[in-house]
Amino acid sequence: MNMASVGFIGIGLMGHGMAKNLMEKGHKLTVVANRSRERVDDLVARGATEVDTPRELAAASEIIFTCVPTSNDVEGLVYGENGILSGAREGLIHVDTSTANPISSVRIAADYQARGFRFADAPLTRTPKEAEEGRLNVMVGASPELFEEILPVLKCFAENVFHVGGVGAGHKIKLINNFIAMSHASVVAEAVAVARATGVDPKALYDLVSAGGANSAMFQMIMPYVLEGDPSRLQFAIGNARKDLAYFVAMVNDAKATGLIGPAVLQTLTIAGAMGNSGKHMPHLTDVLTQLNGSKDLA
Numbered sequence: 001m002n003m004a005s006v007g008f009i010g011i012g013l014m015g016h017g018m019a020k021n022l023m024e025k026g027h028k029l030t031v032v033a034n035r036s037r038e039r040v041d042d043l044v045a046r047g048a049t050e051v052d053t054p055r056e057l058a059a060a061s062e063i064i065f066t067c068v069p070t071s072n073d074v075e076g077l078v079y080g081e082n083g084i085l086s087g088a089r090e091g092l093i094h095v096d097t098s099t100a101n102p103i104s105s106v107r108i109a110a111d112y113q114a115r116g117f118r119f120a121d122a123p124l125t126r127t128p129k130e131a132e133e134g135r136l137n138v139m140v141g142a143s144p145e146l147f148e149e150i151l152p153v154l155k156c157f158a159e160n161v162f163h164v165g166g167v168g169a170g171h172k173i174k175l176i177n178n179f180i181a182m183s184h185a186s187v188v189a190e191a192v193a194v195a196r197a198t199g200v201d202p203k204a205l206y207d208l209v210s211a212g213g214a215n216s217a218m219f220q221m222i223m224p225y226v227l228e229g230d231p232s233r234l235q236f237a238i239g240n241a242r243k244d245l246a247y248f249v250a251m252v253n254d255a256k257a258t259g260l261i262g263p264a265v266l267q268t269l270t271i272a273g274a275m276g277n278s279g280k281h282m283p284h285l286t287d288v289l290t291q292l293n294g295s296k297d298l299a
Contacts, residue, residue, distance in 0.1 A: 003026055003027060003028075004028075004061075004062045004153060005027070005030070005060060005061050005062045006022050006027045006028065006029050006030070006061060006062070006063055006065065007029075007031070007057040007060060007061030007063070007064040007065070008029060008030070008031050008032075008065045008066075008067075009031070009034060009054060009057065009064070009065070009066045009067070009068065009077055010034050010065075010067035010097075010098070011031055011033070011034060011036055011039045011040050012036055012039070012067065013128040013131070014067055014097075014131045014136075015039075015065075015067040015131075016036070016039040016043070016128075016131070017128060017131030017132035017133070017134070018065065018067065018131055018136070018156075018157040019048070019065075020043065020046065021131075021132075021134040021156050022065075022156045022157060023043070023047060023048060024156075025156040027153070028049075029043065029047070029048040029049070030051055030060045031043055031044070031048050032051060032052070032053065032056075053082040053087075054077045054078075054082060054083050054084045054087070055083060055084070055086045055087030056082075056087060057084070057087070058084045058085075058086075058088045059087040059088075059089060061089075061092065062092065062093065063093040063150065063153060064084060064093070064094045064095070065095050065096075066094070066095075066096045066097065066098060067097045067124075068098050069098070069243070070098070070100070071098070071100040071105070071247070073098070074100055074105075074108070075104060075108070078094075078108055078111075085115070085117075088117055090116060091116070091118075092112075092117045092118070093117070093118045093119075093146070093149070094108075094112065094120070095119075095120045095150060095153075095154075096108075096120070096121050097138070098123065099123050099175070099243075099244055099247075100121065101247045101251070102121070102141075102168040102169075102172045102247075103251065103254055105121045105141070105167065105168050105171050106168045109168070118142075119142075120141060120142035120146055120147070120150060120167065121140070121141040121142075121167060121168060121169070121170040121171045122138050122139065122141070122142075122150075122154065122170050123138070123139060123170050123171055123174035124137065124138055125137040125139075125174075125177070127235070130159070131157065134156065134157045134158070134159070135159040137161075137162070138154050138162065139162045139164045139169075139170045139174060140154070140162065140170050141164060141166060141168050141169035141170035141171060142163070142166070142170075143166060143167075144163070147163045171247075172251060175247050175251055178245075178248070179248045179265075181218060182241045182244065182245060182265060182282070183262070184216060184218040185221075185222060185234070185241070185282045185285065186269070188218060188219050189222065189282075189283075189286045189288075189289050190289055191205070192222075192223075192226050192286040192289075193289035193290045193292070193293055194293075196293070197290075197293045197295060202223075202226050203227060206223050206227060218234075220233070221233040221234040222234060222282070222283045224283075225283035225284070225286065226283070226286055231281045231283040231284060233283070234281060234283050235281050236282050237278065237279055237282075238269060238272050238273060238277050238278055238279075238280055238282060238284065238288075239273055239278030239279060241269050242270055242272075242273050242278070245265050248262050249262045268289075271292070272285055272288045275288060
């Protein structure tokens with residue numbers, strides 16, 4: 001796959017950098033516009049071919065990458081009218097880099113296998129900056145044979161690639177990672193709201209926590225917004241966090257495992273979204289919980 005014909009759907013903040021690096025490493029790229037016309041136009045100007053449907057993209061590609069918001073989006077691209085399955089060539093590989101529901105991913109993989117195609121889940125960490133630089137982290141769920149086959153392609157946009165197990169394992173470990181991160185962010189937001197409600201100076205809270213065992217990267221990413229109004233350290237939407245927690249809770253329930261904290265975090269994020277905050281970044285959750293406490297003074 002050193003010089004594969006690559007299809008890419010999901011030319012967003014992360015997808016643009018990934019697709020650009022695939023082209024720069026010599027791969028022929030075909031794209032389908034999803035939401036961002038500007039980023040698609042940039043890739044076309046660099047030499048990518050644009051087609052209108054996933055079916056056309058599948059017919060032109062040996063390996064397809066998807067990087068879209070939800071599992072419903074992935075399923076629509078696979079099973080929909082003019083979807084990937086309707087145009088896939090023999091031996092097609094589909095690598096889904098979305099943060100998706102592993103239950104859905106395993107089902108897609110089985111449907112692909114029945115028709116002679118292959119599927120790998122390969123969600124991402126790091127930011128659009130690292131995507132543009134070709135320095136993402138990727139966690140891959142695939143057979144050992146498929147992992148070795150797609151590894152050279154993944155390295156076009158990744159600095160670190162981890163093989164974490166069979167199909168679905170990548171999405172599972174990503175959801176666990178995001179559960180830890182978003183639970184911690186929600187705890188920090190609630191702590192700030194309680195500090196405000198009880199008259200504790202948020203700056204005093206910051207100084208104390210920063211010097212002790214409760215300090216963390218997540219705390220340091222949220223507090224610049226609380227103290228200075230700067231949300232840029234954690235550019236992750238409340239709506240995306242809510243989606244990831246919903247997938248995590250579904251995964252826990254499917255495994256018949258114990259899950260006590262996940263549903264509470266999901267409820268917090270669901271309430272925040274219902275109040276019209278889905279598009280805001282996670283540091284704004286401090287304001288949402290402050291407002292729920294009846295305070296309009298966020299100073």
